[in-house]
Amino acid sequence: MSLITLSIPLFFLLMGVEWLCGRLQGRRVFRGPDVFANLSLGAAQTVFTTVAVGLLAGAYLAVYQYRLLDISPSSALAWTVLMLGVDFAYYWFHRTSHRMNLVWATHAPHHQSEDYNLAVALRQGPIQPLVSRVFYLPLAWIGFPPIMFATAAALNTLYQFWVHTELIGKLGPLEWVLVTPSHHRVHHACNGRYLDKNHGGILILWDRLFGTFEPEEERITYGTVKPIRTFNPLAAALAPFGELVALTRKTPRALDKLKVWLMPPEWTPPGVSAVAAEVAPGRPRFEVSTSPRVALYVAVVGVLTLALTVLFLVRSPSLPLSMRLVFAGWFLASLGGLGGVLEGKRWGPMVEAVRLASAPLVLAAL
Structure with missing residues (x-):
């Protein structure tokens, strides 16, 4: 059983703690329909990963057959290098997922929630692992055994859970090295100055080094630039691909139809009217009335x-x-x-x- 599956009870325990702390502060941390969508999309990715485990693990194993080194799982140095390598690869996957439409479509469900809480951490694009795993294949070629990689990748994912909260402020000197809730709130913002910033998983050093760091300074509006307007998790997962298909059909030139899938989300093909991407602070959140x-x-x-x-x-x-x-x-x-x-x-x-x-x-x- 994977570390992520074993951690499910802890996820719900910490969500309960966050809810209680929010109540004590007079804050409404969770909205029922949004939590439903978040948990459903997280479960969907886990189910997809389980179904496609042969494909996902097979790609890593195929590259591992041609490894440069035989690395021992008992080496502390190897584990340190691997954790850094996983976080470095995650940074570049995460940055790419915000700068290429095809990859963004797999990652966008994680950003659709207009709330920010620990339930949002569990909201994931169902087929995202098909893309993200490609960025880790160099680690197989170097020679990190599959079991080591699976453990390091799970630890990297588990770290990212706790940064999805508004109840923790800035953390002093840790802000210079680690990804904190403050850093990741910026990442989930759709405010203009915050778009495509703070992509790190565990270390914020990559963002500082490669010019994608932005501190939290102004009021944040959460969600995607174009709000999803649904709590149906299946519709939410399919919507980013539907938008790309619709844009491709409207694009006049054949080459531009291909570029739709490869360009950044803000790119508009020639011959297609541009859509305003400015997000007003305090944009009303989508609600649904239910009995x-x-x-x-x-x-x-x-x-x-x-x-x-x-x-x-x-x-x-x-x-x-x-x-x-x-x-x-x-x-x-x-x-x-x-x-x-x-x-x-x-x-x-x-x-x-x-x-x-x-x-x-x-x-x-x-």
Whole structure:
């Protein structure tokens, strides 16, 4: 079982602590629909990674066969170099994900929330690992064993959880070396001066070295420049790709249609009207009105769905690929169905009825 899966109880414990601290300060830290979307997208990435584990691990193993060195997992120096290497590779993946549309589409779901709390840390682009793992392949070529890399990458991810909060201020001298909540709040801002800044995972030194550092100084507006306007996690995951497809269709020249996928998000193809990208401070957050009955249904059934997902993650190493694919399909229906019910879509209850009817079969297969 991965370190990330083992850490799930800790994630929820710390979210509870954050909620309690917020209440004591008279602050509303979480909004139910947003938390639902955050947790669902995080679970979606974990399910995708589990289904595609052969592809993701296979790429690293394929490069590792041609390694330059045989590195011992018992070497403290090797672990130090590897942690630095993972963080360096993460910085360049993260920076690229904000400067190339195709990669941004895989990463954008993480930035869609207009809140900033520990639940946002769990909100991830479902297929992002397909892109991010490419940046780590040089570590395989150098000779870091797969188990060492998997552990170091998990530790890098776990560190990033705690920086997603507004309840921790600046941390003095640590601000010069480590990524802190203050630094990462800037990264999640869509204010003009804050866009595409502070990409580090553990160390802020990379941003200071490569010119992408920005201190937190003004009021932050969270979310993406173009707000997502939905709490449906399936719609949220697909929306960035849908926008690129729509822009490609509107672009007149064939070469520019290709460039749409490779250029930065702010680039506008010739012949297409530019869209204003200025974000006003204090932009109103998207809200959805739900009855107490609907909110209770989404909360209870959503928790049960996440519990079944955790069971899937625990059992996945012993499951055949066909069963993992079946569960992934059922889980995607869960995201769409629950999101549809939450937002009052007429098709939502129908999707849910089919999904719930099939749930016993899925559970029996696990």
